[in-house]
Amino acid sequence: MAHIGAATVRSFLSIMFSFLSRNTMSEAPEATPAQAAQTKTAEPHPLDALTGGAFSAATSGERAARIREWLTSDPAADKLQEVFKELSARDKGAARAVRERLDEIRRAHAQEAIAADWAAKAQALLAQPKINIADALAWQRDAAKAGAPLSREPLSQLKGELADRVKAIEDLQHRVQVQREAAVLLAQRIEVLSTKPFGDAQAALEALQADVAHWHEQAGELTADGAWGSVEVRFATQLESSQKQLQLVWEAFSAALAQTAAAFADPAATLPTVPVWADELRAARGQPTEAQQQAAKAEPAPKVDPQLREKARQVVGKALERLQKETTQGHGKASSQAAAALRTALKFHGRFIDGAFEHEVQAALVAAGELEGWQRWSADQIREELVGRAKALLQRPAGQELGGRKMQETLRELREQWKQADQGAPANHGLWKQFDEACNEAHKVVEAWLEKVRSEAVEHRAQRQALIDEVNAWAQAQAASTDWKAQQRSLRQFGDRWRNGGHVSEKVFAELQPLWKQALDAASAPLLAAQKDSLQRRHAMIDEAQALSEGALRIDAVKALQQRWQAEAQAVALDRRQEQKLWDAFRKPIDEAFNRKSAERERSQAAMGAHDRAVLQASKALDAANASGDAQQIRQAMAALEQVMREPAAADDLTADAGKAPAGAPQAGATDADAPVSDQAQGAEPAARPAAPARPVVAVRGDDRPGANQSAASQPAGRAGRSGQRGDSRDGRRDRKEGGRWGERDDRAPRAPRGPRLGDAAFRAQRDALDQAQGALRKLAAQAHGEALTQLLAAWQQRNADLLPSAQELGPRVTGATRNQWGQALSGAAAGVAGEALLRLEMAAEAPTPAEHLAARRALQLQLLTRRNDPSPRETWSQDAARVLASASDEDSARRLRNALKTLLR
Known part of the structure; x- marks a missing residue:
């Protein structure tokens, strides 16, 4: 053990020594690949400092917030493009704001280019010494159609300058019209003075001379105006002709007045050409007047050729008839033309017609003049109404302002009505000026709306183009998919999005519609192929169903075929109408086969016995009694039906006597009481006494029917009561002691025999008839109760x-x-x-x-x-x-x- 421990210690020490020596010799630890990746990720993005740390943000929401904050500093377009290129690959949601800013910049550049183009055209118009009103109005209309920002500078200022130039020219033309009317009025004053006495004319000479001088001064101011060169030629011609005509009339009047004054001073002087003044001079000199001289020299009028007189009457009468017709119909311009034609005819043929006819002609001319004046007044009334409606377009209360399209339609309608008013009467330039100014002011709403529509059309086009690209990408992604229902749902959603994609111009729609159809056809091609294959399989199943219906009907084969159809319908969906037609064609042969089988079953059940026929006939009689509404007849028919159901013999008698008994009469069997009295007296054996009537028969199916209530159907009628109704209990006990079962009694009456089993048709007929009879009796009882109660209250009241x-x-x-x-x-x-x-x-x-x-x-x-x-x-x-x-x-x-x-x- 000591030896093993020393060896272990030496090995441990050697390992520690090698580890310490390696750590001491190495100056720095080697970086692992993970540490190198972390170090590389931790490096900041080059655009982080520009965007305020948007690229290093932890979440998408924080990144979008920093991008929006950076956009408030209005960065340059190149910086925006660079940030969008880098950010769109990482976060499309955050890059959307950058893309919108780029779109705004592009739209602004486009608007600036269009504005510069139309500003140059406006400056060219303003630089011309002679400007045409139609060109100025066409510039504004065409600029609005081209999408130029007329509400921004410099176009708004140029638009105002052009409007001022046009207004000055129109004002000048209006003043020319007024000056022309003033010249006509001055000439009329001079003519009226020439019909008055010489003293009156000489007294008004000074004031008239001042008015004529003032008119010439105003005419000179008009021609000296700076915008006179832009006035239409017809206005300059009118002013010049009015000036010449007024000058001629004034010179003639002045000369005649001077000549008359000289004639009054010198009796030998020549008489003036004015008839009134000449007659005054003759009267002052003691000479006869011109009228007296003519009367003295008057000769009888020469006789006129009758043919010439008839021809003149026909020509003048034809012109008169035309004038009267146009005047009656109220045609202003046509009546003026007819009046001019009648005056021409009267000029050449007037001396050949009689006085009465000439008086009729003059009356028609007066009526035509009145119609022309009325037409002018009526047209001015319409024009004033139109001016009021045009001014009221911008004076509507808050919340009831007209939209752009409604305003555009209203202005078009007003201008069209103004044109119609101008067709029936002379123009009124003063009212036209007010009407046009009001319409131009209201048209600013239309211009703002059109600008908004154009900007929305650009967005809608971009959305539709994006949808086309999305459909193409979806078609490539779904190339290997077999989820046909999901594909059909997606294609339907694409179609809805295209229909709801917003309004674009007809030109843009004609450009995008083929691309959309091409993309949609390519995306729906796999689904259409699958539907075509499914259609073939369904037709094959329809043929198979037809074959099954023609042979022996096999329920298992029909169920299997229906399951295959359901699986096919769930896998590949078709158009709803087409799928319904296919399903009807598939179901029709199978339904016909089952109907044939049901018909055979019904034919087999139709061969019913006499009892069923009697029950059916009694049920029909009960139905007729129910329809009659007679309670007694209904009860008799119910009793007859119950007796027929209980007694087969009565059913046979009823069947035999069906043609003799009236409808609704009771059909019951004879009893002892109904037997002939003679038979009883002769000691004939009486008929068998019928069993005591059991409780009313309830329509219950036979015991052999599945699902029937066996307990209720099989229980005897005599044992349905409570225990107290079963007789003496002691008798029951006594019977049990004698060996019988509890409750058995030898003296109990035998149970009435149950009627034979009914078929389905007879059972349903008698059940429905009894239900309707009971309902009819309840209804009649309630009705009788209500009538009796009403009579009781009436008796009390009276x-x-x-x-x-x-x-x-x-x-x-x-x-x-x-x-x-x-x-x-x-x-x-x-x-x-x-x-x-x-x-x-x-x-x-x-x-x-x-x-x-x-x-x-x-x-x-x-x-x-x-x-x-x-x-x-x-x-x-x-x-x-x-x-x-x-x-x-x-x-x-x-x-x-x-x-x-x-x-x-x-």
Whole structure:
């Protein structure tokens, strides 16, 4: 032992020495591969310092939070791209925020490029010395369609400048229209002054001269405006023609006025061309007036050729008829054209028509002028309404503002209605200016909505493209899968996502739809192939089912085939309608085979005996009695059916006499009482006395039927009662002492023979007929009870005993004496109110008492507890009812009496 211990110590010391020497000689421990990996992992990521430690974060949520915090510093696009490239491979959720920021930057760059392009176009328009209103409006429309940010700078400022230029041009054109109307009014004033006396015209000369000078001054301001070069040519032409016409009229008026003044000063001077002033000068000089001279020189009018007169009447009449037709129909522009045509015809043929016809023509022209004025007024009313509706678009209360699409549709509708108003009457530039300004202001809502729709369309396109890529990747991943139901569910979900992918433009949809169909077809190709194979297998099983139905029907083969069908249906799902059609085709031959088997079974059961036919016939008679609603006839038919079921002989007689007896009449066998009296008197042997009638036969299947209640069916009718109904117990004991069994008695009447076993059809027919008969009797009894109770209350209300129902109608609980007592109560005069009697009736019927009488009922119950020898309300309810009938009737008492007797008379 000592030797072994020393050897062990030496080996241990040598091991320790080698270990210590190795540790001393080595300067540093060697790193294991795991330690090297940890050291490499611990090194920080190069982008960690840029993103605030997002790459070294422990969790995805912390990484996303640091990325969002870094994005608040607005990093450059190249840094964003670098971080997204590195982060998308590690955490797609955290990289989503970076991707969204990159998308925003790209959209902003695109918007800036579009804005710069359209800003250059707007500046080019503004730089032109002559700008076209249509070009300025087209710039705004086309810029909005192209997606330019019109609400941002510099486009918003350029848009405002263009709108100001257009507004200045439109204002200038409107002023031209006003100036033109003013020139017409001045010319009319001058013409009116030429029809008045010379003194009046000379008095108004100074004011008229000032107005004409002011008009020329305003016309000069218009032409000197800086935007005059952009005004349409027709407005410049109108202003120039108005200026020339006003100048000519004014010069002619001034010359005529000067000439008249000279003629008044010099009697030898020439007369002026104005007829009124010339007549004044003639009257002042003592000369006859022009009208007097013409009357003196008047010659009879030459005769007109009748053919020429008829031709003129036809031409003018045709033009008149057209004018009257257009005026009647209310066509503004058409009536103006017809009036012009009539004036032309009147100019050439007016001297050949008579005065009456000319008067008719002038009346039609006046009516046409009134229609034109009414059309102008009506159109202005419509325009003013449209202006109000356009201004009200932006004045709607909070919460009822119109959306972009609804606003766009409303503006289109308003502009279309304005066009229709312009078609029937002359234009109104003042109202048009207000309407256009209101529509342009409301169109800003549409512009904001369109910009939002375009941004959403970009997102929806990206989502749809991502869905297409997802479907392609899913198709590659599911290439080897055979879970067809899961694949069908996934494909259906892909389809739903595509349908709910949001709105895109028609061009984008036409571009993406073929790609989507191609991806979906490639993904659903394996499923379609599997469904095709499953369809072939199902058709083969349908043929197999047809073959099984044509031969001997084997239940085991049918079950096995159905199990195969269910397994196939669970493995590969088809379209619901197609699968239902296949299942109907598979089930049809099997169902037909089972139906044939059931029909054969029913045909075999149809060959029933005479007893079954008699029971069926009696059941039909009972059904007819049930339909008649006569209680007596129903009871007779029930008794006949029960007798037929008990007595086969009666069934044979019923079958033989089926054509003689009326429907619903009882079909029972003859008894001794029905035998002829002569046979009894001659000492003929009477018929066998029938057995005592047993309890009513309950429809019970025979003892040999499976599942039948053997105890109830096999128990004799005479032994169904309690022990007290079995006769004298001493006789039973005496019989037992004599060697018999307990309860046996030799003097007991023999049990009535049970009828033969019924078939299924006869059993069901008699069972249903009896059930319906019992229900009909209950219904008739309830109906009769309600009618009798109503008659009783009517007799009480009218105090007429003749209206009281009979005792039979009132029910079995009302005897003749009780009815006579009630009749006597009704014959006398009403005496007081029977409150206690009503309470006793409610207590007897256990009916509820109204709330206002509950205290009286409780008091009466306490009194009855102290009267132990008095009869209870249940025993004296008929006398209580008589006391109630003897009292006065009212609505509350009648209702309480009805509720109590409803229970007591049953």
